[in-house]
Amino acid sequence: MFDIQVLQGIEKPLNFTGGKRPSNKGIKHTAHLGSPQTQRVISNNDAATMQQSFPMNGGDGPHSYRNNSHFQRQDMNVSRTMIEEAIAKKLDVKCFSSNPFRLANLGCSVGPNTFIAMQHIVEAVERRYLVQGLKSEMPEFQVFFNDHVGNDFNTLFASLPTERRYFACGVPGSFHGRLFPESSIHFMFSSHALHWLSKVPEELLDKNSPAWNRGRIHYTSGPEEVSHAYAAQFEHDMEIFLSARAKELVVGGMIVFLILALPNGIPASQNPYGIMFDLLGSCLMDMAKEGLISEAQVDSFNLPIHLASPEQMTELVERNECLTIERMELVNSRSKLVGPINGKEYAMYLRAGLEGIFAQHFGSGIIDQLFDSFSKKIMESSHQLESGNKEGILLFVVLRRK
Ligand SMILES: C[S@@+](CC[C@H](N)C(=O)[O-])C[C@H]1O[C@@H](n2cnc3c(N)ncnc32)[C@H](O)[C@@H]1O
Known part of the structure; x- marks a missing residue:
């Protein structure tokens, strides 16, 4: 019909x-x-698939992601050599017959980080063609910039580098679903995006469930049931993600990602992000005590962010029969995130990524006060952050399509 x-x-x-x-x-x-x-x-319409989407702050203003994403950029720079090595050692461009060479950045936000990453990857692939003796077959490059439909694609495309060596396209929609035709992409990259869940696990909002997350906004420091609900949602999302990517990658194609992580067996309460999420939660509880918001609002709010362990990620990839793990290791971020604490800088960093999700639930009227008090609290707790686990707060993963 x-x-x-x-x-x-x-x-x-x-x-x-x-x-x-x-x-x-x-x-x-x-x-x-x-x-x-x-x-x-x-x-792959976020609304149609009931997925939640909270894009980073758009535009070019003082609170924009564009002007407050240098921590992520430093993290990405730490892994640059590893990405180049993966391309030099594992990407066999001889087995690709099609021109152009297609790349995708999943969860690109507004730049400039995505442009820097794409430029490095294009250069590394070009070197690979030369080393494999394929100078005469050097392809043209096409880069697909993907993010949720609500991402500020206007800012992204208005700031595309003029000197770029690729054709650019936007692909709106959730990466927790199909984005590209079958066997059409040669290389995918994602940085600081896969820790976002497609939605808050439902049991967290059920007052009668043991996973009811009262007085907290994340599983850090919460009961086991809450962590389990987050882990189950992450596993569900990653299974969909991996199965979609396995369809979309050409045989021999590669996906490289950097994701917020926890070493095996380390509790989230010792991770800088876990500590910061707890501090944000306690700022909200202070505001509830002052009557600016209600406790019920805090009880019903949870950040849809999960920190994956290498063990969990290995198990998930191994469940997918089309992808092999070429490299997986924890990366010790050299960003200021684990260096001396500057409360205001930390607050700007988190605000650029989380303002939307807080404003949607609590209203935009609380945002200035929330991040002001966070910037003070983080200075008071700097010893906790400095003594927390600094080893491997990011997981670097290279997968290849069989
Ligand atoms: C912290 S930003 C990272 C941006 C950029 N990759 C970087 O490293 O600077 C995370 C991005 O992932 C996007 N994102 C989160 N979940 C997504 C999903 N399911 N599908 C597509 N994009 C998603 C967010 O909208 C956001 O723009």
Whole structure:
């Protein structure tokens, strides 16, 4: 009767003969990752798939991600040599027949970090073609910049480097679902994005559940049931992510990602991010005591962010039969995140990424006060942050499509 092709959040009805267009509400994209032709529905609209999306602060203002993402940039620079090594040793460009060479950055935000990463990767791939004796077959490059539909793509594209050596496209939609046609991408990269869950685990909001997260905004320092609910959501999301990427990568293609992490067996309460999330939660509880917000609002708010361990990530990748682990290791960030604490700088860093999610739940009126008090609290707790686990707060992962 009908066939709907939905690519990158755009629905295009094909051969639709009915009077009223059938709804695809309730159809889960995961069910169709390997489905036959008749079920070619790839709904990657965040609203349609019930996913939550909280883009970083857009624009170019004092609180924008663009002007407050140098910690992430420093982290990415730490892994630059590792990315180059992965391309030099593991990417066999001889087995790619198609031109152009297609790259994707998943969770790109607004730059400039994404441009720096894409430039480095293009250069490393070019070197690989030269080393493999394929100078005459040097491809053109096409970069797909992906993020949620609410990302500030205008700022992203307005600041594209003029000297770039690639063609640029935007791909709106969640990476917790299909984004590209089958076997179409040669290299994917994602930095500081995969720790975002597709949604807050439902049991956290159920007052009758042991995972009801009263008085906290994250699983750090919470009961075991809360951590388990977060871990289960992360596993569900990553399974979808990996299965979608396995479909989209060409054979021999590669995905490299950097994700916030915890070493095996280390509690989140010893991780700089865990400590900061607890501090943000206690700022909110102080505001509730002052009557600026209600305790019920704090009880019903949870940050959809999970810190993965290498053990957990290994298990998840191994469940996917199409991807092999080429390298996985914890990276010791050299960013200021583990150096001397500057409360204001930390507050600006977190605000650029989290303002949207707090404003949506508590209203934008509390934001200035929330991050002011966070910047004071973090100075008072700097000993805790400095003595926390500094080893490996990021996980560097290289996977290859079999
Ligand atoms: C901290 S920013 C990182 C941006 C950039 N990669 C960097 O390293 O500076 C995380 C980005 O991931 C995006 N993101 C989170 N979940 C996503 C999802 N499911 N699909 C696409 N993008 C997502 C956010 O919207 C945000 O722009």
